[in-house]
Amino acid sequence: MGSEMVMVDEHPFPQQITTTKALSLMGHGLTDVEIHFLQIKFTAIGVYLDPEIVVHLKQWKGKPGNVLATDDDFFEAVASAPVAKFFRIVVIKEIKGSQYGGLLESAVRDRLAAEDKYEEEEEEGLEKIVEFFQSKYCKSKSVITFHFPATSNTAEIAFSTEGKEDAKMVVENGNVAQMIKKWYLGGTSGVSPSTITSLANNLSEKLSK
Known part of the structure; x- marks a missing residue:
């Protein structure tokens, strides 16, 4: 199982990634934009979750995927589940x-401001992320990862290009870490x-078992 790859727009994603435990590929897709009828693809995304997440989503059991996809409360629960x-x-x-750092910063800042959580500490946390990406050049096939441990409200960011792990940083501000999660898991x-x-x-299928 671990060696099988899922292709996301010609980019291979392993079915499982092991951090402190094995996490399963539960969702994948692209960020893209349509310009003059042309689809411009920016990134391929794989979301890995601890399979135990279904324990925290039981109230949505039996709901089809197309219903869950438009249910922001469901994705709030996915982002907040302690896994x-x-x-x-x-x-x-x-x-x-x-x-990339600028895109992440403005998306996270807007979400924090909307929830009235944008204070000096959050601003500092975002500045560190912008600084981290400032010197990077994201060539095609470069990989950016975000790891959110179950036991702490932090995020570990890593960047690698041409197969070499380039750099890592830890986002220590819990509000910033949570909003990065919501940038990718924000439902609608x-x-x-x-x-x-x-x-x-995928989660609808797992919940129906």
């Missing part, structure tokens, strides 16, 4: 690290609708 989560982002269209406001649909379908 390990891991996002693997593969760059398709190369982008400066400063551009998530950055990748195809990933949300994939997650909703």
Whole structure:
């Protein structure tokens, strides 16, 4: 099982990733935009979750994937469930690290501001992330990962390009870490609708067992 790959737009994603325990690929998709009828693809995304997450989602048992995909309360529960989560982002269209960092910063800042959680500590936390990506160049096939441990409200970010692990950082601000989660797991406001649909379908299937 562990060696099988799932292809997401020609990019291989392992079925499982082991952090402190094995996490399963529960959803995948793309970030893209349509310009003059052309689909421009930016990144391929794999969302890995501890299979135990279904224990925390029982109230949605029996709901079909298309219903879950538009249920923001469901994705709030997915993001908040006290289990390990891991996002693997593969760059398709190369982008400066400063551009990626800027996108992440504005998405997270907007979410924090909407919930009235944007204070000095959060601003500092976001500045560190922007600084981390500032010097990076995200070539095609570079990999960005976010690991959210079950036991702490932090996020570990790693960046690697051309197979070499380049750098790591820890986001210690819990509010910032939570909003990065919601950038990718935000239901109808998530950055990748195809990933949300994939997650909703897979979790619906797992909940029906």
